[in-house]
Amino acid sequence: MSDHRFTAMGCEVLVGGATRSERAAIERLFAEREAVFSRFVPGSELSRVNASAGRVIMVSPLFAQTLRIALDAAAETEGLVVPTLGGALQAAGYTRDSSTLAPDPAPPAPAPPAGSVFALGRFVGLDAGVTLDLNGVVKALAVDDAVALIGGDGFVSAGGDVAARGELTVALPGGGSVALREGALATSGSTKRWWLRGGNVQHHLIDPRTSRPAETPWSQVTVCGASCLAADIAAKAGFLLRERGPAWLDRKGIPARFLTADDEVTANAAWRTSMGESAPCI
Amino acid sequence: MVFARHSYAGHPKEPVSALAASPRFVRIVRRNLLQAGVVAPAEAPPGAATAVS
Numbered sequence: 001m002s003d004h005r006f007t008a009m010g011c012e013v014l015v016g017g018a019t020r021s022e023r024a025a026i027e028r029l030f031a032e033r034e035a036v037f038s039r040f041v042p043g044s045e046l047s048r049v050n051a052s053a054g055r056v057i058m059v060s061p062l063f064a065q066t067l068r069i070a071l072d073a074a075a076e077t078e079g080l081v082v083p084t085l086g087g088a089l090q091a092a093g094y095t096r097d098s099s100t101l102a103p104d105p106a107p108p109a110p111a112p113p114a115g116s117v118f119a120l121g122r123f124v125g126l127d128a129g130v131t132l133d134l135n136g137v138v139k140a141l142a143v144d145d146a147v148a149l150i151g152g153d154g155f156v157s158a159g160g161d162v163a164a165r166g167e168l169t170v171a172l173p174g175g176g177s178v179a180l181r182e183g184a185l186a187t188s189g190s191t192k193r194w195w196l197r198g199g200n201v202q203h204h205l206i207d208p209r210t211s212r213p214a215e216t217p218w219s220q221v222t223v224c225g226a227s228c229l230a231a232d233i234a235a236k237a238g239f240l241l242r243e244r245g246p247a248w249l250d251r252k253g254i255p256a257r258f259l260t261a262d263d264e265v266t267a268n269a270a271w272r273t274s275m276g277e278s279a280p281c282i
Numbered sequence: 283m284v285f286a287r288h289s290y291a292g293h294p295k296e297p298v299s300a301l302a303a304s305p306r307f308v309r310i311v312r313r314n315l316l317q318a319g320v321v322a323p324a325e326a327p328p329g330a331a332t333a334v335s
Contacts, residue, residue, distance in 0.1 A: 016329060069315075076315045157330040164330075171328035179326070183319020187332040222332055226317035234316055254318045274321045 009034050009139050009158065010097050010193075015146070017154020017165075026146040026156065036062060037138040039086060039131075040096050049124060050086060050132055056118065056125035064122045069229070070137045071119060077237040079208060086131030087112035088211040092202040098193040107198030111211030135204075140186060140232035147184075147228075160187030160220075160235075163228040173220040174263045178275075180224065186231035188239050189220030189259075207240055216242045220259040223249065224274070230254075 004015040004023045008030035015026055036045045045063050059067070070083035091109040093101065115127030126132065143163045146156040153166030162170050163184035170185050171177045178185070190203035190213070207214040221238045225231030234254050238245035246268035249256040255271035267275070 014330060072315055155330050157332070160332050162330050162332050168330060169324045169326045169328045171331035173333050177324040177328045179322045179324045181320040181322055183317075185319070185321070185332045192333070220333070224319040224321045226319050230316050231319065252316050252318070254316065255321055270318065271321070275323055 006030075009038075009135075009142070010099070011139075011159035014157040015150075015154070016156075017152060018150045022149050022151065022154075025149050029146055029149070030142055030158070033138055033142045036060070037066070037134050039089075039133055039135070046132060046134060049126070053126040053130050054128035056123050058122050059124050061122065064119065064124065066134055066138060066141065067117070067119050067124060067132070069141065070134055071117070073137060073229075073233045077233060080237045080240045081136055081233050082208050083132050083134050083136065084115060084117055084126075084130050085206040085208060085211070086133035087129065088206045088208075089133055089204060090131065091211070092206070092213055093195055093197040094193075094202070094204055098195055098204065101195035103196035105198065107200075108202060108212070114208075114211070136236060137229060137233070140184075140228040143184070143228040159192075160189070160222075161228045161232055162186070172222060172257065174259045174265060176265075178224075183224060183226045184228035184231045185222060185224050186228055186235045187220050187222040188232065188235035189218065190214075190216075190239075191219050205236060205239055214240050214242075216240065216245075217260055218242075218245065218258045219261045221245065222257045222259070224255045224271075 006013050006027050013030060015023055038044045039046055074082040088111045091111045093104055112129050115130035118125040139158055140161050143156050143158050143161045147163040147165055150165055155164035155168050164180050168180045169177050170180050173187055190205055193204040194201055203213045205214050216239055218239050221235045223231045223235040225234055234249055238249050238256050241248050250268045250270050253270055255274045256268045257271050258266040
């Protein structure tokens with residue numbers, strides 16, 4: 001079975017070890033999730049929810065479940081990885097697929113004030129002015145759900161997210177590779193989805209404390225989690241926590257590898273232990 | 283009257299509690315969201331790559 005590639009959610013998706021019907025099901029899954037959760041598709045459910053800010057509406061079971069997970073992620077990361085930063089992303093200029101964003105001499109718009117989201121079952125309400133962006137969890141969940149569709153050993157890779165059934169060797173940012181034995185790997189960073197606004201680089205990882213693209217020593221953070229969702233959320237939190245990222249992830253026992261813009265690698269203790277301390281990445 | 287008050291469902295003898303997951307259970311589930319996977323030194327050529335998304 002050869003690897004299968006397609007484009008979804010603004011990135012290339014690579015599927016290995018899947019049968020023809022499994023590949024088709026995975027492609028459908030990504031297309032369906034993108035149609036529901038894209039901030040750039042006017043008819044998506046996310047766009048409908050964002051347009052309904054200020055009142056309570058009923059959403060689909062998939063949307064309600066995903067939002068619930070996003071809110072759990074916010075609680076788990078002490079408010080770092082939150083779903084209510086769509087307005088801040090728009091203010092920074094992320095108004096369509098980042099690969100199509102041209103440099104804009106205008107400075108970023110003022111970030112909207114913080115607001116909250118109410119979720120009870122399938123009823124959702126956003127404060128007026130709040131815009132959801134669920135990209136932080138949607139792609140990782142899609143990868144987790146997609147790899148579950150593969151009957152035998154195989155993997156699904158989308159952007160920085162890789163989930164596998166069976167052991168898989170995965171190439172790392174900045175060189176080297178690692179054996180993924182259980183769970184998933186995710187890399188978050190600012191080196192792909194970026195654009196210029198007012199002469200300054202903007203990127204998609206917003207710091208909720210400033211409502212601006214995060215300023216951090218890391219260019220890419222790679223995390224190994226029990227699932228792609230766990231890895232992706234942890235990688236984003238590690239990125240946003242700056243120098244405190246490695247220790248924060250160590251407290252949770254999560255292996256993480258931090259890369260600077262100069263390609264210097266910092267691995268936290270959990271990652272070094274996994275590598276056997278003296279055994280470097282090949 | 284006394285018998286009814288001690289057995290009829292509308293007159294519970296104990297304080298009622300909400301039919302919801304206990305806060306302790308919810309805390310455990312949330313703690314489980316961020317769990318580690320397992321990585322080890324590579325012994326084979328890469329089959330996939332992780333890079334920024």
